[in-house]
Amino acid sequence: MRHAIAFAALALLVTPAAAQSLTGAGAEGNWGCRAIIDGKRAGLLTIYAGSYGYASANYGSTASGTGTVEMASNGVTFLDGNLVAGAGITSAILGFDGAGKDVLQLYTAEKNVLTCTPRT
8 A cells, every 4th residue: 555655646746747828818819009108099919829910000110010929827028029129018918907807018128108908
């Protein structure tokens, strides 16, 4: 009996742990973004399967374009592309507004610059 218990304990130690998947499914989708400074319309953001596309409402903006993201359970990290190079945006955190609706907050290294809400 002791051998069976010892074998079971050893099996648990060498078996890899089942990790929670960090798919970022909450951040995936289409988002309408507004600037934090003045509340004006800033653009449209789409995030799917490790990539993003951003269309700025400002003509000729260097933030418009595509890139890749690393998905996380509470948002994404922008790895490259126009949002990083053109606007300095490095991450987005998924949260809730006062009414309990989804909000995606986009950040530079210094501060929150855009607030995005889901588009249906």
